[in-house]
Amino acid sequence: MKARLEQVAHTRSGDKGNTSNIAVFAYEPALYPLLKEQLTAERFKAFHREAITGEVLRYEAQNLHALNFVAHGALGGGVSRSLSLDNYGKALSAAILGFELDVPEELAPLLRSRAPA
Template sequence: MLILLQHLAHTRSGDKGNTSNISVFAYEPEFYELLKAQLTAERLKAFYGGVITGDVLRYEVDNIHAMNFVAQGALGGGVSRSLCLDNYGKALSAAILGFKVDVPESLRGKLHGQQLL
């Protein structure tokens, strides 16, 4: 079943210059394994549909069931160069919560919140 990321994880973010830092923290260890398989650097970049113009690197932090994505060229030149207020790091981390993850039915009971699409 396809489930929005918001039911599997929460996010944090930051920005510096034209680089965004997006961290994804799985609510459950089982979710983390699904996220590692499905939320790749390439798929994260594609999700934003051209907003991220540079490379995206993914760092896995297995002991806390988290991944950190560093996206270059993600902020329209940076806070002081862009007129688009919605491109800052916090907006990017909120948007990724809409990423769809294929979750086995057996994990339905561990999902957080209303999960039907």
């Protein structure tokens, strides 16, 4: 089955200059292998299209069930230098929550559902 990242994990972000740092934390340890397998640095960059112009590095924090992405060239030259109001780490971390993952049916009970609008 397909699930959005927001059902599997939550994110935290920061930015410095033209680099964004985004951490993705699995809600449950059993969901972490899905993140490691499917949310690669290449897919992370491709998902954000032109918003990230530089290299994306991925670091695994196994004991936290988290992935940390460092995206270079992600903030239009830097938040204070860019004319774009959307080029903040928070915008990139919120956007990645729409990334789709393939989730085995047996893990479906671990997924978080979206709160009703």
